[in-house]
Amino acid sequence: xxxxxxxxxxxxxxxxxxxxxxxxxEILRTAETVFAAKGYHGTRISDIIDAAGxxxxxxxxxxxxxxxxxxxxxxxxxxxLRGNVVGVDAGPEAPPIQDQLVETVSRIxxxxxxxxxxxxxxxxxxxxxxADVDKKLSNFYLSLHEFIRYSLENxxxxxxxxxxxxxxxxxxxxxxxxxxxxxxxxxxxxxxPERIGRAVLDYNLRGVLA
Amino acid sequence: xxxxxxxxxxxxxxxxxxxxxxxxxEILRTAETVFAAKGYHGTRISDIIDAAGxxxxxxxxxxxxxxxxxxxxxxxxxxxLRGNVVGVDAGPEAPPIQDQLVETVSRIxxxxxxxxxxxxxxxxxxxxxxADVDKKLSNFYLSLHEFIRYSLENxxxxxxxxxxxxxxxxxxxxxxxxxxxxxxxxxxxxxxPERIGRAVLDYNLRGVLA
Amino acid sequence: xxxxxxxxxxxxxxxxxxxxxxxxxEILRTAETVFAAKGYHGTRISDIIDAAGxxxxxxxxxxxxxxxxxxxxxxxxxxxLRGNVVGVDAGPEAPPIQDQLVETVSRIxxxxxxxxxxxxxxxxxxxxxxADVDKKLSNFYLSLHEFIRYSLENxxxxxxxxxxxxxxxxxxxxxxxxxxxxxxxxxxxxxxPERIGRAVLDYNLRGVLA
Amino acid sequence: xxxxxxxxxxxxxxxxxxxxxxxxxEILRTAETVFAAKGYHGTRISDIIDAAGxxxxxxxxxxxxxxxxxxxxxxxxxxxLRGNVVGVDAGPEAPPIQDQLVETVSRIxxxxxxxxxxxxxxxxxxxxxxADVDKKLSNFYLSLHEFIRYSLENxxxxxxxxxxxxxxxxxxxxxxxxxxxxxxxxxxxxxxPERIGRAVLDYNLRGVLA
DNA sequence: TATGAATGAGGGTTCATTCAT
DNA sequence: TATGAATGAACCCTCATTCAT
Numbered sequence: 001x002x003x004x005x006x007x008x009x010x011x012x013x014x015x016x017x018x019x020x021x022x023x024x025x026e027i028l029r030t031a032e033t034v035f036a037a038k039g040y041h042g043t044r045i046s047d048i049i050d051a052a053g054x055x056x057x058x059x060x061x062x063x064x065x066x067x068x069x070x071x072x073x074x075x076x077x078x079x080x081l082r083g084n085v086v087g088v089d090a091g092p093e094a095p096p097i098q099d100q101l102v103e104t105v106s107r108i109x110x111x112x113x114x115x116x117x118x119x120x121x122x123x124x125x126x127x128x129x130x131a132d133v134d135k136k137l138s139n140f141y142l143s144l145h146e147f148i149r150y151s152l153e154n155x156x157x158x159x160x161x162x163x164x165x166x167x168x169x170x171x172x173x174x175x176x177x178x179x180x181x182x183x184x185x186x187x188x189x190x191x192x193p194e195r196i197g198r199a200v201l202d203y204n205l206r207g208v209l210a
Numbered sequence: 211x212x213x214x215x216x217x218x219x220x221x222x223x224x225x226x227x228x229x230x231x232x233x234x235x236e237i238l239r240t241a242e243t244v245f246a247a248k249g250y251h252g253t254r255i256s257d258i259i260d261a262a263g264x265x266x267x268x269x270x271x272x273x274x275x276x277x278x279x280x281x282x283x284x285x286x287x288x289x290x291l292r293g294n295v296v297g298v299d300a301g302p303e304a305p306p307i308q309d310q311l312v313e314t315v316s317r318i319x320x321x322x323x324x325x326x327x328x329x330x331x332x333x334x335x336x337x338x339x340x341a342d343v344d345k346k347l348s349n350f351y352l353s354l355h356e357f358i359r360y361s362l363e364n365x366x367x368x369x370x371x372x373x374x375x376x377x378x379x380x381x382x383x384x385x386x387x388x389x390x391x392x393x394x395x396x397x398x399x400x401x402x403p404e405r406i407g408r409a410v411l412d413y414n415l416r417g418v419l420a
Numbered sequence: 421x422x423x424x425x426x427x428x429x430x431x432x433x434x435x436x437x438x439x440x441x442x443x444x445x446e447i448l449r450t451a452e453t454v455f456a457a458k459g460y461h462g463t464r465i466s467d468i469i470d471a472a473g474x475x476x477x478x479x480x481x482x483x484x485x486x487x488x489x490x491x492x493x494x495x496x497x498x499x500x501l502r503g504n505v506v507g508v509d510a511g512p513e514a515p516p517i518q519d520q521l522v523e524t525v526s527r528i529x530x531x532x533x534x535x536x537x538x539x540x541x542x543x544x545x546x547x548x549x550x551a552d553v554d555k556k557l558s559n560f561y562l563s564l565h566e567f568i569r570y571s572l573e574n575x576x577x578x579x580x581x582x583x584x585x586x587x588x589x590x591x592x593x594x595x596x597x598x599x600x601x602x603x604x605x606x607x608x609x610x611x612x613p614e615r616i617g618r619a620v621l622d623y624n625l626r627g628v629l630a
Numbered sequence: 631x632x633x634x635x636x637x638x639x640x641x642x643x644x645x646x647x648x649x650x651x652x653x654x655x656e657i658l659r660t661a662e663t664v665f666a667a668k669g670y671h672g673t674r675i676s677d678i679i680d681a682a683g684x685x686x687x688x689x690x691x692x693x694x695x696x697x698x699x700x701x702x703x704x705x706x707x708x709x710x711l712r713g714n715v716v717g718v719d720a721g722p723e724a725p726p727i728q729d730q731l732v733e734t735v736s737r738i739x740x741x742x743x744x745x746x747x748x749x750x751x752x753x754x755x756x757x758x759x760x761a762d763v764d765k766k767l768s769n770f771y772l773s774l775h776e777f778i779r780y781s782l783e784n785x786x787x788x789x790x791x792x793x794x795x796x797x798x799x800x801x802x803x804x805x806x807x808x809x810x811x812x813x814x815x816x817x818x819x820x821x822x823p824e825r826i827g828r829a830v831l832d833y834n835l836r837g838v839l840a
Numbered sequence: 841t842a843t844g845a846a847t848g849a850g851g852g853t854t855c856a857t858t859c860a861t
Numbered sequence: 862t863a864t865g866a867a868t869g870a871a872c873c874c875t876c877a878t879t880c881a882t
Contacts, residue, residue: 016844023845041251041339045873055847060874127334141393152418162420168390168409169418175389176382183351183381199378207417208362208379210372226862255856265864267859276856436865443866461671461759465852475868480853547754561813572838582840588829589838591813592806599805600798603771619798627837628782628799630792646841675877685843687880696877 024062027052031069036117040070040125071133074126077118078140084108085147097160098201105177105197112181113193123182145170173204234272237262238286241279246327250280250335281343284336287328288350294318295357300368307370308411315387315407322391323403333392355380383414444482447472451489456537460490460545491553494546497538498560504528505567510578517580518621525597525617532601533613540605565590593624654692657682658706661699666747670700670755701763704756707748708770714738715777720788727790728831735807735827742811743823753812775800803834 030052034043045066049059063069084107088100112119126133149170155161177200184196240262244253255276259269273279294317298310322329336343359380365371387410394406450472454463465486469479483489504527508520532539546553569590575581597620604616660682664673675696679689693699714737718730742749756763779800785791807830814826 020845044871056874057848057876058846061845066873123337125337145393155418160420161418162416164413164418165409168406169413171390171393172386172410172413173418175387175392176385179385179388180378180381182385183355196378199375200382203374203379203382203417205417205419206372207413207415208365208371208374208383209415210370230862254854266857266866267864268862270857271862440866464850476853477855477869478867481866486852543757545757565813575838575840580840581838582836584833584838585829588810588826589833591810592830592833593838595807595809595812596802596805598809600801602805603775603801616798619795620802623794623799623802623837625837625839626792627833627835628785628791628794628803629835630785630790650841674875686845686878687843688841690878691841 020062027054027059027062028069028073032073032115032118035070035073035121040121067130067132070126071130071136073118074122074133075136077115077122078136080115081108081111082140082143084111085144087147087151098205101201102194102197105200106193108177109181109193109196119181141174144174148173176200176204230272237264237269237272238279238282242283242325242328245280245283245331249331250339277340277343280336281340281346283328284332284343285346287325287332288346290325291318291321292350292353294321295354297357297361308415311411312404312407315410316403318387319391319403319406329391351384354384358383386410386414440482447474447479447482448489448493452493452535452538455490455493455541460541460549487550490546491550491556493538494542494553495556497535497542498556500535501528501531502560502563504531505564507567507571518625521621522614522617525620526613528597529601529613529616532605536605539601543602543605561594564594568593596620596624650692657684657689657692658699658702662703662745662748665700665703665751669751670759697760697763700756701760701766703748704752704763705766707745707752708766710745711738711741712770712773714741715774717777717781728835731831732824732827735830736823738807739811739823739826749811771804774804778803806830806834 027048031043031048034047034051038047043066045056045059048066048069049056052059063072085104088094088097088104090097094100122137126137149166152161152164152166152170156163156166180196180200237258241253241258244257244261248257253276255266255269258279259266262269273282295314298304298307298314300307304310332347337347359376362371362374362376362380366373366376390406390410447468451463451468454467454471458467463486465476465479468486468489469476472479483492505524508514508517508524510517514520542557546557569586572581572584572586572590576583576586600616600620657678661673661678664677664681668677673696675686675689678699679686682689693702715734718724718727718734720727724730752767757767779796782791782794782796782800786793786796810826810830
């Protein structure tokens, strides 16, 4: 008994675990498509299980509820997006700061483009759905806001940034990028991330005044 | 019946019409409160008719559906908000352009503050509800975008605005203001419209660079 | 407006109220039949509304839930049954006490017979369904128990009842009658309430010893 | 396969059979605990297999269904309870009949106390669950009823029991004991089996009349 | 024999909308 | 026009049982 059990258990549980994860991922992926196509409110569990080709109960084997799977998708996206935002490297051999900033914006644009549909939902329906989601979202934005503000203050210390209200300006910078993405997403046209990155940066740095 | 119809019709229908309108307005007003308190999805027709003190069927004498009344509220708000945005007066006796711009931003902030709850819903739940609402919303933003772009190009012709990508920059400006409002609305703190107006304007005009 | 409103309101509301009550009673009656036929767990809301010829939602217009309507039926029955148990009249012109006691038992038997099916359910499925029902049931039994005990103690004071453990004996008396009813209900044969009443009484008063 | 079957079958099948039985018994024992704690309707198969530490499918290797295992537990209990009820020994050297009767009642009380929770379920939830269970239950009660009736008639022949309706009185006696147990079970207080036994017997033999 | 992932029927409740009065 | 009782589609989630490994 033991000679077959031990390896079996290991082998099986490993394989099983892997399979479980892949199944879960598959459902998650399917759900992303369905949510993207129909929106959160328009998506019924039936839509997801039909698309995934699984039984009703199977869904609940992997996810607690409709809200839970949605929350997970949103979280995934938030983590990925947040990961794109990193501080600039001020070292002597680092690339020019402006280039680094452009690169950050470009990275975000690329991420968003990859998950265009889900981001669309994130921006549209995720807000106000559920306290949990709302919390995550506002934490996400807050974290970005704080990051930007911190960077501005740093810049001020270095004499690179002039004397502005960093709280309000951080919101403005965040908003300008966010809206740009929103708008472009709606129009299915996020072309040339770098060009957009440069334009945004130029605007944020120097304003519009001649 | 018929012999008394014609003369009566005018008097009656006028009064009736007026009454109808006032009742309609009353329901609309009530609905705004309820939607504001509970959100679109959280509001049931029962909530509205209870608050308005009317019968179930009566509601449907004035509005086609839950969505219809919501749409109407959203439209009203969009019209009011759009009305706040007007071109600057470049005449010789006009106040300084920057003051006019500050005044425009302040006006918007005040409007939004007046309809804080509904705006919150506009920003949160209105999007993705219905194709009609979506259309109206994107038209609204598009109109603002075009207005800003036009103003920038005007400014360029006058030598006031430097050579920027007006399309992208218009989005940035719009986004910076929108997000600021969103964020402040969520925090129940839209204090000092003018200070915010000045900070935004300063940022948009001159950027953050020292 | 007012001349038609006032009377209409009254007339209508009266008629409406009456109709509402009769409708409610009708559903209640139907539900009793269905519960009787299928038991609590075996009864689905669909069964009730099908039997009553009403729409799904209509049911919830009159009753909060499946449990609620069941609870109401049980309560009704408990009240009726409890009402049958009254103290004996010890006045000089009252009928013989034993006859009064026989009459009480007979009354209960008749009540139970009238609501045979529901009582069957009361005895079978009502217990352990829900804390509320359980509470009502144990209060019901407790009330009977206390009544019997009180009567026994009274009898002891009058020298009619010998020195027994009134607490335990009250349980025994209650149990003997309850089981008799249970058993007869199961067998669809509650014939001759008075004969049963006499036999039970004789047994309880004098025991089986020769 | 076949050449090794016969010799092995015995040894193996014996051990296997024993193991199977012990596993079965173990699950049964676990199920009793779970049913006792959560009631029939409140118990899910998951609860049982979790408590037993077996896999879902394994359960169905030993029992046909949730109902089947419950039925088996009920049967076990009924057999044990029934076993406590034995006729009195009327031989010359036997203890006094009344003492024997008291002992019988005490035995039942003790049995019930041992399986308090399961008995509670037997009395509450077992009824009306399933035709099979119902049949077993009514057979159980019927058997007790017949036993009591037979004893009464025997007593009548011996001149110990007076002329009563043995059918009805048998029900009364059974009912008085059953209810007493029910009531005490609900109150978690089955103290002093012998005292209860004596009181019940005294009541049943001599009634309450002074 | 043991496993546990998969199944899918089942059921209670909500609520926007209709319609007879 | 006003009423509010009636409607019934919609929908999520549970859980006993099956079956491939």
